[in-house]
Amino acid sequence: MSVLLLGGTAEARSLAELLIADGVPVVTSLAGAVTDSRLPPGEVRIGGFGGVPGLASYLREHGIAAVVDATHPFAAQMTANAAAACARVGVPLVRLSRPGWAARDDAASWHWVDTIADARRAAESLGARVFLAIGRQSLGEFVDWTDRPVLARVVDAPDFEVPATWEVLRARGPFTLDDELDLLRGHDIDVLVSKDSGGPTEAKLDAAATRGVAVVMVRRPALPEGVPVVRSAAEAATWLRPAH
Ligand SMILES: NC(=O)c1ccc[n+]([C@@H]2O[C@H](COP(=O)([O-])OP(=O)(O)OC[C@H]3O[C@@H](n4cnc5c(N)ncnc54)[C@H](OP(=O)(O)O)[C@@H]3O)[C@@H](O)[C@H]2O)c1
Known part of the structure; x- marks a missing residue:
């Protein structure tokens, strides 16, 4: 009986490695949205399941022991679907979510917002030159910012035509503090917009603190009720032990 690992993160890859090393059969599922040559070990499937009904059928048909x-x-959509489908089929589910950045000393000085729309409003009031480090999918909400210099950093190119005042930088983190300082300095950035993703890309926050750049931070979406949460691949592996 396999574990289904909903992936797309470094933690998912680490967990796949741990489980394979332990001899646990694992299927990693990827949305397929981002080009990534670093596939995890074990079986990999790519593409959406077709909402909650599709995922519930997959769990049944493949005899999945835990997700x-x-x-x-x-x-947030995949997380909500996983909670609903696992509840429907009676398969144990755990959410592996790495710690966010709210515990950092400088977090209280950031402008915390709940949505990308709020982030946009906050950034507009804080300065002219904005660095958008929010991922490709959320960039569309800024597309009518045609009158201001924007630096947008993404792994894959946006799927829309960006305004002439924007510079799109394609790069995959993590980045060093020196790189981030150079970037903020080179583009004379006033405001950094980030999601509270956590993980290894926090040098941008250190660089912003060093240079006095305002930070707009988007809070994480709420987790589904009743789903246990672990913070690391090792914790997830421990949680899984009774399940197989
Ligand atoms: N959101 C971000 O900022 C971000 C950043 C880095 C990496 N990622 C990764 O990119 C993927 C897509 O993110 P998103 O924000 O577009 O997700 P989302 O909005 O929560 O999900 C949208 C739909 O994409 C499909 N999907 C998402 N993750 C999947 C997975 N691991 N395996 C199979 N199907 C999946 C599902 O389609 P069906 O309903 O058809 O099943 C889901 O309903 C995720 O796997 C995530 O880990 C996201």
Whole structure:
């Protein structure tokens, strides 16, 4: 009986490695949205399931013993679907969600917002030159910012035509503090917009603190009720032990 690992994060890859090393059969599921050559070990399936009914059928048909939702903290739809489908079929589910950045000393100085729309409003009031480090999918909400210099950093290119005042930088983190300082300095950035993703890309926050750049931070979406949460791949592996 396999574990289904909803992936797309470094933690999911680490967990796949731990489980394979332990001899646990694992299927990692990827949305397929991002180009990533670093596939995890074990079986990999790619593409959506077709909502809650599709995922519930998959769990039944493949005799899945347990599900680990190790998707990105902002992949709220997949997380909600996993909770609903697992409850429907009676398969144990755990959410693997790495710690966010709220515990940092400088977190109290950030402008915390609940949505990308709120982030946009906050950024508009804080300065002219904005660095959007929020991922490709959320960039669309800024597309009518045609009058201001924007630096947008993404792994894959946006699927819309960006305004002429924007510079799109394609890069995959993590980045060093020196790189981030150079970027903020080179583009004379006033405001950094980030999601509270947690993980290894926090040098941008250190650089912003060093340079006095305002930070707009989007809070994580709420977790589904009743789903246990673990913070690391090792914790998830421990949680899974009774399940198989
Ligand atoms: N959101 C971010 O900022 C972010 C950042 C880095 C990586 N990612 C990764 O990119 C993927 C897509 O993120 P998103 O924000 O678009 O998710 P989302 O909005 O929560 O999910 C949208 C739909 O994509 C499909 N999907 C998402 N994750 C999947 C997975 N691991 N396996 C199979 N299907 C999946 C599902 O389609 P069906 O309903 O058809 O099943 C889901 O309903 C996630 O796996 C996530 O871990 C997201």
